[in-house]
Amino acid sequence: MTLNQNEREKKIIEILMNKKSIDVNTLKDLLKTSISTLRRDLIALESTNIIKRSHGSVSLLQNSNIEFAYATRRQANEDIKNKLCRKASQFITDNSAIFLDASSTLSFLPKYLSNKKNLHIITNSIHIALEINHLNNIDLSILGGKVAFDSGAVLGGKALSDLINYFRPDLSFLSCSSINESGIFMADEEQNILKKTILHYSKHSILLIDHTKFEKKDYIILSDFRDYGIDKIITDATPSEEICKSLRKNCIDLVVI
Incomplete structure (x- = not known):
């Protein structure tokens, strides 16, 4: 079943809550989506200071002392x-x-x-x-x-x-x-x-x-x-x-x- 953007972003957060950092290609395979679609999702999440992209990987910006938006x-x-x-x-x-x-x-x-x-x-x-x-x-x-x-x-x-x-x-x-x-x-x-x-x-x-x-x-x-x-x-x-x-x-x- 194809996920919409909100569902994909939710899934990305859930994955990163457990893995903290993951290779972009691995994340693409887990979400069963294209690299271009994933890139757009990651840019949207990065703009809200939830994740950080670097050198082909993505990580969660939840260092203990950061409170996520509700x-x-x-x-x-x-x-x-x-x-x-x-x-x-x-x-x-x-x-x-x-x-x-x-x-x-x-x-x-x-x-x-x-x-x-x-x-x-x-x-x-x-x-x-x-x-x-x-x-x-x-x-x-x-x-x-x-x-x-x-x-x-x-x-x-x-x-x-x-x-x-x-x-x-x-x-x-x-x-x-x-x-x-x-x-x-x-x-x-x-x-x-x-x-x-x-x-x-x-x-x-x-x-x-x-x-x-x-x-x-x-x-x-x-x-x-x-x-x-x-x-x-x-x-x-x-x-x-x-x-x-x-x-x-x-x-x-x-x-x-």
């Missing part, structure tokens, strides 16, 4: 994120207050909430809020504050104040940028501050993370496993034994879908 992050590993959110929905009970962070992973969760009863959802994502606003079985609250460019995340002092002064979620769902045996990391400082606050004020917290984030380390630490209350991690593959040891040592449940 639409791009949402497309990456879309099938896996759907499965993570479907599993996460099983831990949501009726009549509970749930916090959903502004990660692209959590944007797939609202579709699995239509059969729940009397939920109160709190979020700092304008994208997630728009999805949930179509569900008449959910009472929705969104934090106030500054909306971050591209990501649609509401951040800053007002968002923190709203969270601290008004909300005590029964359960919070979060994602992160990377994880290794030392801890869980973020690529954006403001996002990290808000997520630390969420962890502190939630009764229970669940982290959703796909395998592409294993064994990496950003410079901003969200949790070293011992601090803050992450109760469970849902992922699509078993991480390294070193990560598993850290989780067991700190009584964090690992759920592999």
Whole structure:
């Protein structure tokens, strides 16, 4: 089946999320497209600072500390994120207050909430809020504050104040940028501050993370496993034994879908 430009760009990002750098001819064969079509796609992606082309190869410009635009992050590993959110929905009970962070992973969760009863959802994502606003079985609250460019995340002092002064979620769902045996990391400082606050004020917290984030380390630490209350991690593959040891040592449940 022939892919359109949007589908090809999505596939390129997914490939590079796993390989980081790839030969252009190899990429052409994987996409089953012509070199001229691929070149146009790569130029379009390069213009948005997502990839870099050099000497017949292409690489992803996602050095730990770069935050992708929301639409791009949402497309990456879309099938896996759907499965993570479907599993996460099983831990949501009726009549509970749930916090959903502004990660692209959590944007797939609202579709699995239509059969729940009397939920109160709190979020700092304008994208997630728009999805949930179509569900008449959910009472929705969104934090106030500054909306971050591209990501649609509401951040800053007002968002923190709203969270601290008004909300005590029964359960919070979060994602992160990377994880290794030392801890869980973020690529954006403001996002990290808000997520630390969420962890502190939630009764229970669940982290959703796909395998592409294993064994990496950003410079901003969200949790070293011992601090803050992450109760469970849902992922699509078993991480390294070193990560598993850290989780067991700190009584964090690992759920592999």
